[in-house]
Amino acid sequence: MTIDTRQDYLQASLAQVVQLLNRMRLVEDLVHKQNMPRHELVENLVHKQHRNELAKKLDQLHPADVAYILEALPLNDRLLVWDLVKADRDGEILLEVSDAVRETLIESMDREELVAAAEQLDTDELADLAPDLPSQVVYEVMGGLDVKERAQLESVLSYEEDQVGSVMDFDLVKIRADVSLEVVLRYLRRFEELPDHTDKIFVVDEAETLVGVLPLNKLLISDPETEVAEVMARDVVTFLPEDDVGDAAQAFERYDLVSAPVVNLNHTLIGRLTVDDMVDYIREESESEVLSMAGLKEEEDLFASVWDSVRNRWAWLAINLCTAFVASRVIGAFEGAIQNLVALAALMPIVAGIGGNSGNQTITMIVRALAMGQMQLTQAWRLWRKELGVSIINGLVWGGILGVVAWLLYDSLPLGLVMTAAMTLNLMLSATMGVMIPTLMQKFGRDPALGSSVLITACTDSGGFFIFLGLASVFLMR
């Protein structure tokens, strides 16, 4: 099946699910509207048929596809569909859906259902899910694990969300260095299945210390008589469980890795990282960057209730209102000047607006460069000079044009000159703040993306009004 067909199929499946849901609604409505005593038999018959059809449809789909459908449905439909998913697939699907949707699904399940779902999972999958589960459920599931698994789960759970330890898995193949490849091949045939994303086998000594890796490629092309030690790679990219997941993802990207070993400080092999988790991380990270620049938390579900959305967004709106209030008081301080020359009121948003737009361009670039580790803090100085150059050129060009427009519109050359000067100065302010805000955030260990757009706009608004109205007061009010 080509991916096009597959996507069409997925879209068609979604449409089919929606249609079945609508039909089920229709039957319910009918029974309701006719106000007759719930005619159980009829309703049950048609309903049952639809339900069965829906359940069959869902059964045929890949867990990731069911997750996609759940994400694309509004809450009440989503829960109806979730109810029809076979219980033995609950665990897998919970892993695939987005955080926000997962929360809604988990809320709808009772303790036994959750325990049953969690018990289907591997240790590392369970660890991914555990933070979202009620602690009572986690406790109960842990009771069912053997000693080794429980220790693994506890260790994964002990790391922060952005540490390598929290995403590593334990499903790996280890061999010794002093055996022949023939022995390795025989050993592998004893497995029922190799772990996903096995592109290399880890070579350890008696103390479980990592001494190298044997890529499957090498295993396959080399003479079976060769010893592992002869063909294994010794210069291996390894990770500590305390390392930052973002750094790990960059390393996967930079060195094109599929899997990599996680070791402790004694270089003892304790787990591995795989590229699928890194891809998920990269995707989530870029998402949360986009969202946090606009002052949104990352978890908002597209179909979240109005109330949840309000809660998710109120903080930055409040900050925005405070900064807007400050800008308003800046204008308030110049009410006399505006009364004298009402054109100022009409022109001032232009000065503020261009500063905000240009500042957003600068801050977006800097935030991105910081996130990619391409910019050292020591370079802020040089970048500031460059951005200042850009803003002076833009100020003179666009400020010049708007100055002429203001001159012609209000028949006042001095007003035009003030306009040009104010635009240039506000653009310089926006360049300065655009470099300074994320650099300082980073320096003090904060996320440079967080609300950066709101902050820069605050600076350029208040600053723009102050510069323009201040210049006008000094030069035009005599």
Added chain:
Amino acid sequence: MTIDTRQDYLQASLAQVVQLLNRMRLVEDLVHKQNMPRHELVENLVHKQHRNELAKKLDQLHPADVAYILEALPLNDRLLVWDLVKADRDGEILLEVSDAVRETLIESMDREELVAAAEQLDTDELADLAPDLPSQVVYEVMGGLDVKERAQLESVLSYEEDQVGSVMDFDLVKIRADVSLEVVLRYLRRFEELPDHTDKIFVVDEAETLVGVLPLNKLLISDPETEVAEVMARDVVTFLPEDDVGDAAQAFERYDLVSAPVVNLNHTLIGRLTVDDMVDYIREESESEVLSMAGLKEEEDLFASVWDSVRNRWAWLAINLCTAFVASRVIGAFEGAIQNLVALAALMPIVAGIGGNSGNQTITMIVRALAMGQMQLTQAWRLWRKELGVSIINGLVWGGILGVVAWLLYDSLPLGLVMTAAMTLNLMLSATMGVMIPTLMQKFGRDPALGSSVLITACTDSGGFFIFLGLASVFLMR
């Protein structure tokens, strides 16, 4: 080497490079400043030593790490370092650097250097680089390829940048279905090296039609006597060269793929996709989304010249100025009202600002959902109702608070009421536009992210001023 050590090492290497560059500068300056006739011998001696040291340092680094260092250096330093990189690594490194940096490096090379660099690459790598090379160079390199390679290169180059065909490679291992795994294992041992990211072998018939894939995992765990046909997977995710790369990347993410076959409409195997290209794509895509929301083109190099930056950003600044001018004329139309009640001038940016902030939150969510394929256009209606609900609540709460503030500040209850009403209405406008703009963009086949932030701000500014000043004119000026 753990990744931490590796990163420290990379940072240390960068610092070392910068130090050597500075020392070289110092020597040059000294010779210059003392105004003595360029004392060739001394300069050459010290210079040479530093150059050698730098070249040695660069030689030890992974191509991806050299690329990182090149990206982190300002232009003149970058070219100096580039000059010292061994010519036989040029090709690899050009592939690793970002588009903007690659452009600066290619500009600094003459034709022979470029041809030499290009000749080191595989067909698919060459295809990645070709669009950035002068056509004369591409032509010359093509002349050196054999017929099959040239046909491959031409086919890759014939696809658009966002089509699967443009990123596929041809480096793959094919086998027949009717042989035993033992035969496959013997066949693989004849390779000097398997292609990168080989996690499965493609099974084809005599006509090169894809009939299945043999995952290496299966090959390794199964009895060598088994026939390929017995263990191969037949339900394979395949791609057409015309498919969208974004869809392919999502499929890789959803189905946790490492490599996947590309086939034509007859299901003939023509190439394959690998996860490293998909990771690069996901990263680039999310970057360009962030940048294009702020109205930046994706290629801007952090150390681009002031002039290049001005050119990169001017278009959206111009659009922003036009929209700001419209907003200014809206205010201009109400100059009489402002003259009467100058408080309006101070309060109006608050109304516009909260609309812009809230609109940006809405549009960011919608753009994201559209990019992830999580939102169907048919759902716009439902989402609009939800966003409208959010905006009404926010309008009543925050508008109410600001209304009271305005009332107390200017001692006018009617002014406070106008403020509350205007804020609520502008938030409703921002919700409407925040859903409508990206939905319409998508509907008409445009990138919904492009300049969305600038557009929504334009609507909420002009709209906010109009609503607030209009309400004030009607209800306060009697």
